[in-house]
Amino acid sequence: MRARIEWRRVGLMVLGWLALTGVAVAEEVKTIEILPHIWTVHSTGGTDSNATFIITDQGVMVIDTSMTPEGGRHLRDEILKKTGKPVTHVVNTHHHKENVLGNNAFKDCASIIAHRKAQKNMEAVVKREGLRDATFPNLVFDSHVELTLGGYLLELRHPGPAHTNGDLYVYMPTWRTIIAGGLVFNEVLPDTRDSYIDPWIDALQKMEDVDAELIVPGHGRPGGKQLIMKAKHYLILLKRYVNFELDQGHGLNDIIKNVSARLKEPYSGWLHPERMEANIRQAFIEYSAKRGT
Incomplete structure (x- = not known):
């Protein structure tokens, strides 16, 4: 009975996000509770990546950290408004600057996680562009990692080369939620400079089959599973x-x-x-x- 009540609340939140897609937003950045204890800092301009944080009894997990050190500090401040618990994990879904340059705000975090290729790509970008004060992932993996934090099971899945060669997305089976990183975009044309279009289409097709109802894209508003289908359709037409x-x-x-x-x-x-x-x-x-x- 309790699970049914919780899922009714989740369903209402999803419907609320879908309804918001037709509403003009005056603010450039908004922090929205998309599920109980799960927040997304959403950029309305579509350039900066969405950043999501999950508050648990054991600490906070952050997924992507914004495109600037200032953005990372803003994200950190938003977390402090919601909880006094420490950030115990940071996840970078891929190496693009809008996902990782805010890492410096969380440089004291012991677990900054990315795919192995994303870490190497980030190091190459920082060296090539002479960026300062970059904080790199310190834990890497190759295909799949499961984490449990404060009772939340989170699966970090690498779908193979797609948006980049080092993508990952976060799947929360209990909440039937996918935090998709750059793999999914909602009414924002994607940046394909590091992409593999055929494998990306295949990755999205497989993501469609995952048992999830709420999708947090890398860019654009969160919504339902139709976001995956819309992103895939754009790539198919291209x-x-x-x-x-x-x-x-x-x-x-x-x-x-x-x-x-x-x-x-x-x-x-x-x-x-x-x-x-x-x-x-x-x-x-x-x-x-x-x-x-």
């Missing part, structure tokens, strides 16, 4: 249209022009339309290579 143009023997410039025209209408309302050309270019590189052209 793949389909680019391959059609390759079948016609068209070059890159014509492909960018023609595919942009076809994608413009269904995705005209999504944030960061300037990424469209780069996404088409990435798909062109991937599918040209598969054809040996």
